[in-house]
Amino acid sequence: SAVISQKPSRDICQRGTSLTIQCQVDSQVTMMFWYRQQPGQSLTLIATANQGSEATYESGFVIDKFPISRPNLTFSTLTVSNMSPEDSSIYLCSVEAIAGGTDTQYFGPGTRLTVL
Amino acid sequence: AQSVAQPEDQVNVAEGNPLTVKCTYSVSGNPYLFWYVQYPNRGLQFLLKYITGDNLVKGSYGFEAEFNKSQTSFHLKKPSALVSDSALYFCAVRVLFSGGYNKLIFGAGTRLAVHP
Numbered sequence: 146s147a148v149i150s151q152k153p154s155r156d157i158c159q160r161g162t163s164l165t166i167q168c169q170v171d172s173q174v175t176m177m178f179w180y181r182q183q184p185g186q187s188l189t190l191i192a193t194a195n196q197g198s199e200a201t202y203e204s205g206f207v208i209d210k211f212p213i214s215r216p217n218l219t220f221s222t223l224t225v226s227n228m229s230p231e232d233s234s235i236y237l238c239s240v241e242a243i244a245g246g247t248d249t250q251y252f253g254p255g256t257r258l259t260v261l
Numbered sequence: 262a263q264s265v266a267q268p269e270d271q272v273n274v275a276e277g278n279p280l281t282v283k284c285t286y287s288v289s290g291n292p293y294l295f296w297y298v299q300y301p302n303r304g305l306q307f308l309l310k311y312i313t314g315d316n317l318v319k320g321s322y323g324f325e326a327e328f329n330k331s332q333t334s335f336h337l338k339k340p341s342a343l344v345s346d347s348a349l350y351f352c353a354v355r356v357l358f359s360g361g362y363n364k365l366i367f368g369a370g371t372r373l374a375v376h377p
Contacts, residue, residue, distance in 0.1 A: 187351065187367045201362065237304055250365055252305040
């Protein structure tokens with residue numbers, strides 16, 4: 146499995162500001178994903194980030210609000226822009242790695258964001 | 262539409278008793294099914310997966326899951342529950358799209374509470 150770290154682990158931000166979340170993996174991976182987990186809810190995929198191409202966003206998520214960078218095979222960032230209290234969530238990155246011959250997603254510890 | 266259902270918001274079980282966390286799915290084609298666990302203030306941890314082969318899949322921490330194609334179910338089980346198993350459990354199905362793009366669709370989650 147892959148070892149994934151995220152920074153920051155948590156933050157409290159003012160509305161209207163932006164926060165960039167970093168995701169670092171200990172091995173090269175092709176596919177990285179960003180998820181949002183709103184309080185008491187399940188995970189919702191924001192976008193898929195492949196190195197060397199534009200991120201693919203899910204319905205309801207747009208690049209202007211959640212710009213993503215993927216400069217290499219071990220690193221990605223997600224920015225939450227112009228934040229509002231509704232953006233208060235846990236943001237998780239995941240990577241797809243080979244496990245038992247089939248791709249499995251492994252998750253980082255998450256970034257807990259509170260917007261005041 | 263492709264989806265995953267976890268019909269129980271919460272499951273309560275006494276320590277030492279067997280536990281079952283239910284999951285049903287609706288996908289086209291052969292399903293790739295996963296179970297993840299989330300402990301408080303932590304990211305998701307991969308427990309086990311079913312791709313093909315034996316319907317009974319064994320995973321981490323003594324958990325296992327049984328794939329039942331006729332009932333479109335993938336219930337998580339453990340013969341003897343521990344208090345430390347108390348956590349939030351997510352079932353997920355991997356959906357494949359053209360061009361190699363894929364994503365996980367998660368159930369709503371089931372909170373497992375194991376009482377001493």
